[in-house]
Amino acid sequence: MSRTHVVAVLMLAALTALPSPAGAWTRRQARTFATLPEGATAPEGLEVDAAGNVYATEFGFTNGGPVEGPGQLDVFTSSGKLMRRVPVAGSSAHLLALAFHPATRALLVVDFGGARVLAVDPETGASTPFLTLPQTLPHPELGGAGLNDVTFDRAGNVYVSDSFQGVVWRTGPDGGVASVWVDDPLLRTTGVPPFGANGLRFDRDEAALYVANTGGDMVVKVPVTGGAAGTPEVFVTGINGADGLLVDRDGNLWVVANQADEIVVVDPGGRAIAKLGDFDGIGEKGAPVGLLFPASLRFSGDSLLVTNLALDLRLFNPAFASVDSPWTAEVTRSTIARLPARIPPIRSRE
Numbered sequence: 001m002s003r004t005h006v007v008a009v010l011m012l013a014a015l016t017a018l019p020s021p022a023g024a025w026t027r028r029q030a031r032t033f034a035t036l037p038e039g040a041t042a043p044e045g046l047e048v049d050a051a052g053n054v055y056a057t058e059f060g061f062t063n064g065g066p067v068e069g070p071g072q073l074d075v076f077t078s079s080g081k082l083m084r085r086v087p088v089a090g091s092s093a094h095l096l097a098l099a100f101h102p103a104t105r106a107l108l109v110v111d112f113g114g115a116r117v118l119a120v121d122p123e124t125g126a127s128t129p130f131l132t133l134p135q136t137l138p139h140p141e142l143g144g145a146g147l148n149d150v151t152f153d154r155a156g157n158v159y160v161s162d163s164f165q166g167v168v169w170r171t172g173p174d175g176g177v178a179s180v181w182v183d184d185p186l187l188r189t190t191g192v193p194p195f196g197a198n199g200l201r202f203d204r205d206e207a208a209l210y211v212a213n214t215g216g217d218m219v220v221k222v223p224v225t226g227g228a229a230g231t232p233e234v235f236v237t238g239i240n241g242a243d244g245l246l247v248d249r250d251g252n253l254w255v256v257a258n259q260a261d262e263i264v265v266v267d268p269g270g271r272a273i274a275k276l277g278d279f280d281g282i283g284e285k286g287a288p289v290g291l292l293f294p295a296s297l298r299f300s301g302d303s304l305l306v307t308n309l310a311l312d313l314r315l316f317n318p319a320f321a322s323v324d325s326p327w328t329a330e331v332t333r334s335t336i337a338r339l340p341a342r343i344p345p346i347r348s349r350e
Contacts, residue, residue, distance in 0.1 A: 026344035030277040033338035034080035052078030060093030071095035130175035161197035182229035189215030199245030212242035286332030
């Protein structure tokens with residue numbers, strides 16, 4: 001036997017001796033739930049009402065850059081049929097999260113470009129300011145505000161993440177000028193994308209608020225005592241572009257990984273128990289297949305709906321090129337994806 005053959009045999013023997021992986025993720029395929037109308041920009045925020053109707057806000061960026069206001073709200077039936085596209089009066093073109101207030105049922109929409117939250121009539125698009133910020137921001141050296149996601153406590157207080165200031169703002173059930181509820185370096189980032197605090201949700205007991213830090217690839221846990229914020233701590237890291245976030249009735253966190261094109265499910269102890277969805281290319285009509293830079297997520301019956309933001313970060317800075325950037329640049333139609341809202345078992349390879 002030649003020396004080359006001996007080396008090859010030894011290498012093969014070494015590889016076979018390595019322990020095999022204990023298991024693998026059982027990924028559920030993401031399918032298209034709805035396609036936004038021609039001329040729409042990519043969807044970011046997502047909400048579902050009691051009747052199962054689905055509401056999505058448009059972020060206001062095309063492959064060529066930003067569009068002019070007002071922002072657009074798209075409303076779909078529970079089966080994904082477009083009901084109407086509503087311009088939001090008085091808003092910028094750049095809308096992010098939206099949610100129905102649990103007590104008043106007012107539809108609150110984050111106007112990212114206007115640094116405020118609007119109460120919006122989902123039929124007519126008429127809007128009134130609901131939450132505004134004080135004139136002096138806590139960190140003016142960081143520039144302006146970057147309001148992003150919105151959530152509520154059981155008393156109806158409203159909490160809004162600020163991706164640029166690295167704080168969570170709070171106001172009462174009736175809105176008004178917000179005050180800083182928590183301010184911490186863990187809610188800011190120097191990473192890419194340059195968004196710190198993003199998706200946020202309370203746990204079932206309101207003993208903690210979980211906040212995704214997108215540029216930091218992590219979820220931060222803020223302890224809560226008597227409604228007051230404690231000292232934030234890192235809950236889990238390694239979620240590539242942690243974006244939208246939900247907490248299910250078992251206390252599991254469902255976190256969008258916008259740079260990995262997947263949903264990561266983490267149990268209350270911080271252990272990943274599922275990874276769902278994947279990117280499967282660009283369809284013939286220019287729409288992403290599967291997940292592409294996903295942003296927000298909502299449960300709807302036995303389904304999980306996810307917006308495909310499909311954002312080319314190079315629009316903001318050429319240095320923000322990601323492995324998905326050449327794909328997002330090809331997208332010409334925007335979609336909302338759907339996955340089964342079940343946590344599949346991890347496949348054993350033993």
